[in-house]
Amino acid sequence: MNNLNTLQLFRGIGRYGVLIALLLLILFGWLRYENFLGSFNVLTVLRYNSMFALVALGMCFVIITGGIDLSVGSTAALGSVVAAMLSPYGLVPGLLGGLLAGLVVGAINAFVITRLNILPFIATLATMLAASGCALLLAGNQSVSVSYDTAFIELGQGDVLGFPAPAWIALIAYLAGSVVLNFTSFGRTVLSIGGNEDATRLMGLPANRVKASVYMASGALAGLAGVILAAQFGAGQPIEGVGWELFAIASVVVGGTLLTGGVGSVGTTLVGVLLLGLIFNILNFENGLGWISLSAYWQSVIRGALLLVVVAVQAKLASRTEDAHP
Structure with a gap:
C-alpha cells in the first residue's frame, strides 16, 4: 500500500508541479511588482x-x-527571412512562404530519420546548420525588412x-495539438512509438509515417514561429533563433x-513555456527595481540550470516509480 501511495504521489508531482510553480510565480510577481x-x-x-x-x-510531439x-x-x-521577402505580396504569401520553408526542413528531417535511419540528434543537427546557412544566404547576411504596406505585420x-x-x-495550435494527442489514433501512435517503437510496428501501426x-x-x-x-519585429532575422x-x-x-x-502532455508544455517566460519577465522587473542587475545572458544560464534540475528530478522520480513496482 505504501508503494502504491508513493507512486501516486510522484505521478501527481510530475503532472501538477509545473502548474503549482507557475501559480506561485504569478502570486510572487503580483505581490512584489506594481503592474x-x-x-x-x-x-x-x-x-x-x-x-x-x-x-x-x-518539440513536445517529437520528444x-x-x-x-x-x-x-x-x-x-x-x-x-522567407516571410519577410514575401511580405510585399501580402499577408497570405508571407504566411504560406514561412510555413512552407519550415515544412521543407521538417520533411528533410523526416526523410533522413525514417528512411535513412539516421539518429534524430545527428539528422537535426545537420539540418540546423543547413537551415542557418540558407537563411544567411537568402538574407545576404543582414536583416530583411518587412513591408508595412500590406497587412502582414498584423500577424x-x-x-x-x-x-x-x-x-x-x-x-488554437495548442487546442488542436491537445485534441490530436489525446483523442485520435495518431496521438495514441505517437505515445506508443515513444514507449516501444518496435512493439508499435509489430502491432501493425504506421510508426514511420506517424x-x-x-x-x-x-x-x-517552427516556420510559423518565424x-x-x-511580423512582430518588422524584419526577417537570419541570426535569430539561437x-x-x-x-x-x-x-x-x-x-x-x-x-x-512515451509520456507527455500538450497542456503542461504550454504551462512550461509560460513558466520560463515569467521567470525572465520577473528578472526584467528586478532589474527595473535596481536590486539586481542581470544581463540577458543570465537567461541562458537560468534556462540551462532549470533544465538540468528538472531532468535530474525526472530521473529520481523514475527510479522511485520503479521501486514502487518491485
Missing part, C-alpha cells in the same frame, strides 16, 4: 512568448516519440478582440514530458 498583472505586461508576455510556444508544441529536433531555431530564422503586432494575434495563433508527420509538423510550427518573428531549441526542450521537459519518450 505585474497589468494588461500591458500580461499581453506583452503572451505576444512575445507565442513564438516559443509554437516551437515547443512541435514524446523519443526523438529530438535541434533544427527548430534555425528553421524559425529561415521562416522569418505579429495586431490584436483580435483585445488579445494579441500571435497568442490566438498559439492557443514519426515522419511529427517532424514535418515540428518544422512547420513568420510571427518577422538557443530556441533549448528553450523548447526545457519547456517540454519542465512540463513533465519524459526525454525518453
Whole structure:
C-alpha cells in the first residue's frame, strides 16, 4: 500500500508541479511588482512568448516519440527571412512562404530519420546548420525588412478582440495539438512509438509515417514561429533563433514530458513555456527595481540550470516509480 501511495504521489508531482510553480510565480510577481498583472505586461508576455510556444508544441510531439529536433531555431530564422521577402505580396504569401520553408526542413528531417535511419540528434543537427546557412544566404547576411504596406505585420503586432494575434495563433495550435494527442489514433501512435517503437510496428501501426508527420509538423510550427518573428519585429532575422531549441526542450521537459519518450502532455508544455517566460519577465522587473542587475545572458544560464534540475528530478522520480513496482 505504501508503494502504491508513493507512486501516486510522484505521478501527481510530475503532472501538477509545473502548474503549482507557475501559480506561485504569478502570486510572487503580483505581490512584489506594481503592474505585474497589468494588461500591458500580461499581453506583452503572451505576444512575445507565442513564438516559443509554437516551437515547443512541435518539440513536445517529437520528444514524446523519443526523438529530438535541434533544427527548430534555425528553421524559425529561415521562416522569418522567407516571410519577410514575401511580405510585399501580402499577408497570405508571407504566411504560406514561412510555413512552407519550415515544412521543407521538417520533411528533410523526416526523410533522413525514417528512411535513412539516421539518429534524430545527428539528422537535426545537420539540418540546423543547413537551415542557418540558407537563411544567411537568402538574407545576404543582414536583416530583411518587412513591408508595412500590406497587412502582414498584423500577424505579429495586431490584436483580435483585445488579445494579441500571435497568442490566438498559439492557443488554437495548442487546442488542436491537445485534441490530436489525446483523442485520435495518431496521438495514441505517437505515445506508443515513444514507449516501444518496435512493439508499435509489430502491432501493425504506421510508426514511420506517424514519426515522419511529427517532424514535418515540428518544422512547420517552427516556420510559423518565424513568420510571427518577422511580423512582430518588422524584419526577417537570419541570426535569430539561437538557443530556441533549448528553450523548447526545457519547456517540454519542465512540463513533465519524459526525454525518453512515451509520456507527455500538450497542456503542461504550454504551462512550461509560460513558466520560463515569467521567470525572465520577473528578472526584467528586478532589474527595473535596481536590486539586481542581470544581463540577458543570465537567461541562458537560468534556462540551462532549470533544465538540468528538472531532468535530474525526472530521473529520481523514475527510479522511485520503479521501486514502487518491485
